[in-house]
Amino acid sequence: MTWNNLLQPDLILSGSVLTLTPDIIQQYGLKGLVLDVDETLVPITVGKASPELKQWVEQIRACAALCLVSNNLSESRIGGIARSLNLPYYLGAAKPSRRKIRAALQSMSLPEHQVGMVGDRLFTDVIAGNRLGMFTILVEPIVHADAALRSHPIRNFEVWISEALGATITPKQTKIDKE
Numbered sequence: 766m767t768w769n770n771l772l773q774p775d776l777i778l779s780g781s782v783l784t785l786t787p788d789i790i791q792q793y794g795l796k797g798l799v800l801d802v803d804e805t806l807v808p809i810t811v812g813k814a815s816p817e818l819k820q821w822v823e824q825i826r827a828c829a830a831l832c833l834v835s836n837n838l839s840e841s842r843i844g845g846i847a848r849s850l851n852l853p854y855y856l857g858a859a860k861p862s863r864r865k866i867r868a869a870l871q872s873m874s875l876p877e878h879q880v881g882m883v884g885d886r887l888f889t890d891v892i893a894g895n896r897l898g899m900f901t902i903l904v905e906p907i908v909h910a911d912a913a914l915r916s917h918p919i920r921n922f923e924v925w926i927s928e929a930l931g932a933t934i935t936p937k938q939t940k941i942d943k944e
């Protein structure tokens with residue numbers, strides 16, 4: 766697998782995870798989602814799940830198995846968020862390592878191609894999901910309400926590098942064929 770294939774999400778949403786609908790999940794035949802936490806579900810500056818996120822989880826869990834897999838090492842943060850959403854979780858995943866995502870897939874008892882890896886980062890979430898043969902979904906980060914804190918130099922850098930390597934990081938709701 767070449768770098769541009771590793772960095773190429775299967776689906777790029779132009780909004781946050783909250784714009785991922787049951788229709789989209791069913792359209793791609795997904796039965797489960799592995800969810801990144803920091804800035805995918807909850808801003809890094811916020812310690813708990815929003816009412817909108819709780820509502821989204823309740824809607825999505827009716828059609829897909831859900832599991833949180835975070836690189837964050839904080840049991841109080843990730844465990845607290847997971848418990849408030851009543852979802853299983855793995856922390857300290859060190860994505861793009863596959864180990865804890867593999868454990869999440871095993872706990873779901875689903876083949877990897879039927880599970881979406883959902884995250885805001887190309888070099889962690891997308892690479893890890895692609896390495897496992899999952900359906901990778903890049904979402905816009907959920908950011909701090911304060912506009913001054915909305916800049917994402919790391920994400921912007923990752924998008925720039927990925928495009929330089931030949932990946933297409935343009936939001937669209939159609940599947941991008943991998944070579």
Ligand SMILES: [Mg+2]
Nearest residue numbers: 801803804805
């Ligand atoms: Mg993240």
